[in-house]
Amino acid sequence: MNLRHLEMELERLEGFERPTSRLEQYRTPAPVAARLLHHAAMQGAIEGRRVLDPGCGTGVLACGAALLGASAVTGLDIDPAAVAVARRNADRLGLDIEFLVADVRDSSLEWDRFASDTVVMNPPFGAQKVHADRPFIDRALELAGEVYGIFNQGSAAFVAAYTEGRAVVEEVIRCEFPMRRTFAHHRRDRVDITVEVIHLRRI
Numbered sequence: 001m002n003l004r005h006l007e008m009e010l011e012r013l014e015g016f017e018r019p020t021s022r023l024e025q026y027r028t029p030a031p032v033a034a035r036l037l038h039h040a041a042m043q044g045a046i047e048g049r050r051v052l053d054p055g056c057g058t059g060v061l062a063c064g065a066a067l068l069g070a071s072a073v074t075g076l077d078i079d080p081a082a083v084a085v086a087r088r089n090a091d092r093l094g095l096d097i098e099f100l101v102a103d104v105r106d107s108s109l110e111w112d113r114f115a116s117d118t119v120v121m122n123p124p125f126g127a128q129k130v131h132a133d134r135p136f137i138d139r140a141l142e143l144a145g146e147v148y149g150i151f152n153q154g155s156a157a158f159v160a161a162y163t164e165g166r167a168v169v170e171e172v173i174r175c176e177f178p179m180r181r182t183f184a185h186h187r188r189d190r191v192d193i194t195v196e197v198i199h200l201r202r203i
């Protein structure tokens with residue numbers, strides 16, 4: 001499946017019903033999700049691999065990984081309503097994905113069960129809660145050797161410093177992230193923000 005086709009499939013998916021500002025529930029735009037997944041796929045990190053999407057929201061990244069031939073895909077999110085949307089999205093595309101409600105910070109969970117080859121994720125940017133992305137980075141590196149995450153612009157230096165000794169930043173790809181008006185505090189109907197797709201490899 002080529003990049004354009006993948007983007008079109010992901011474009012059709014259902015978004016958040018009632019997005020929660022506190023949880024930073026911004027839907028990952030299809031072009032950004034497709035770009036990340038296609039890039040990871042070119043590097044052999046998706047097809048035939050076990051892929052995990054922590055903070056899956058509506059399941060865009062998880063669905064895309066399954067469309068690209070991942071051998072097993074799991075998505076998890078703290079919000080049951082988001083998980084319900086993700087399940088509907090996977091069903092609509094006829095994809096077999098395990099979605100569950102879980103908090104990445106929950107240390108009582110048996111995380112070993114979620115050990116994967118690759119993590120794809122769009123964690124909260126930390127706009128509402130500073131450093132909200134840190135537990136995602138920690139969990140991702142605990143569970144997978146290859147991590148592809150979407151962060152806001154200018155995060156690469158922080159991510160490199162934060163993961164020093166645990167991972168190397170393989171590459172940083174900048175993409176435009178067209179954000180539709182989602183919350184009352186958004187003043188304009190659409191803003192384009194630049195995001196960084198960061199590929200981390202565990203060492």
Ligand code: SAH
Nearest residue numbers: 023027028055056057058060077078103104
């Ligand atoms: N890729 C998703 C968007 C993710 S937005 C999509 O396109 O729909 C970030 C997601 O992280 C939100 O769905 C939010 O509910 C979830 N989240 C926030 N804190 C979390 C936590 N501690 N554990 C698990 N999920 C969390």
